[in-house]
Amino acid sequence: MYAVRLHAFGPAENLVHERVEDPVPGPGQVRIAVRAAGVHLLDTALREGVRGPLPELPALPTVPGREVAGVVDALGAGAPDGWLGKRVVAHLGHAPGGYAELAVTDAGRLHEIPGTLDFAQAVAMIGTGRTTMGILQFAELGPGSVAVIPAAAGGIGTLLVQYAKNAGATVIGLAGGPEKTARVEANGADLAVDYKNPAWPRKVRAHLGGRHATVVFDGVGGDVAREAVALLGPGGKHLVFGWSGEGLRDGGPYLVDGVSEQVLGPVMLGRAGGPDPMRTLELRALTEAAEGRLTPAVQRFPLAEAAAAHRALESRGTTGKVVLEP
Incomplete structure (x- = not known):
């Protein structure tokens, strides 16, 4: 098969599209003929040798990627026969291997893809959608809510805009540049503003006409987060799930005592509850998409262009x- 491998930590050019041996599923595992593999910002940090929230860096050479969708084409010993030939999606956990034509994973990680979703949409919901469902556990959105969403044209931002609008909230979407703000507006935001324009907070305040934001969904950090938090009224929440604007490796998120709450990791899983909190959030995300309430935005690249x-x-x-x- 062809896969994308990383032989040395470093720039994107270190990702090499090459032939490797086909993986063989072990006991309780299945093999997936991959039709779509998710790319995460964390993948770019790992590529450079920064482990981020993961316990350790992968051993080299490695095939990056932890989210795949495709068709089960082989079973390991003890894997349920019913999975063979099924359209499935899975998050591989800490194990890499997604940037490939074939990938193996435990059968217990599989979800059958609802008929209404294509492979790329399913991959978006198993990773980005799962995280979105986890974040939303900390927000009580309704007709009186005013949600400010930085990076509103991104994977999570797109879903947050849709969910907040479905809940009846006023949605302010922030994005970088006219093309992205146009996408945010088309996605249903009440106001889409370009955060590259220093006057953007003034435009938001004028639109709100004296109202205050009730929640800021922040995966960006930096100056955008500071300006967004300043829009919050009494009792407002700043929900932090990343700080891509400052780089995943540097410092930490922008936090304000009594206002900010970091919602990733154990906090998110603890709120989800159940014997398998990750799976609970994955099922919620896939259900929201299958029933048409959320539609992920997807940007597709050929596997061979992983570096791009x-x-x-x-x-x-x-x-x-x-x-x-x-």
Whole structure:
């Protein structure tokens, strides 16, 4: 098969599209003929040798990627026969291997893809959608809510705009540049503003006419977060799930005592509850998409162009979830 491998930590050019041996599923595992593989900002940090929130860096050479969708084409010993030939999606956990034509994972990680979703949409919901469902556990959105969403043209931002609008909230979407703000507006935001324009907070305040934001969904950090938090009224929430504007490796998120709450990791999983909190959030995300309430935005690259996908993601030149297609 063909896969994208990383032989040395470093720039995007270190991602090499090459022939490797086909993986063989072990006991309780299945093999997936991959039709779509998700690309995450964390992948770019790992590529450079920064482990971020993961316990350790992968051993080299490695095939990056932890989100895949496709068709089960082989079963390991003890894997349920019913999975063979099914359209499935899975998050591989800490194990890499997604940027490939074939990937293996435990059968217990699989979800059958609802008939209404294509492979790329399913990949978007298993990763980005799962995180979105986790973040939304901390927000009580309704007709009186005013939600400010930085990076509103991104994968999570796109879903947050849709969910908040469905809940009846007033939605302020922030994005970088006219093309992205146009996408945010088309996605249903009440106001889409370009955060590259220093006057953007003034435009938001004028639109709100004396109202205050009730929640800021912040995956960006930096100056954009500072300006957004300043829009909050008494009792407002600043929900932090990333700080891509400052780089995943540097410092930490912008936080304000009594206002900010970091919602990733154990906090998110603890709120989801159940014997398998990750799976609970994955099922919620897939259900929201299958029933038409959420529609992920997807930007597709050929598998062989994984390096270009990384460069685009790092330069904020993407919209929606970035997906590789073999």
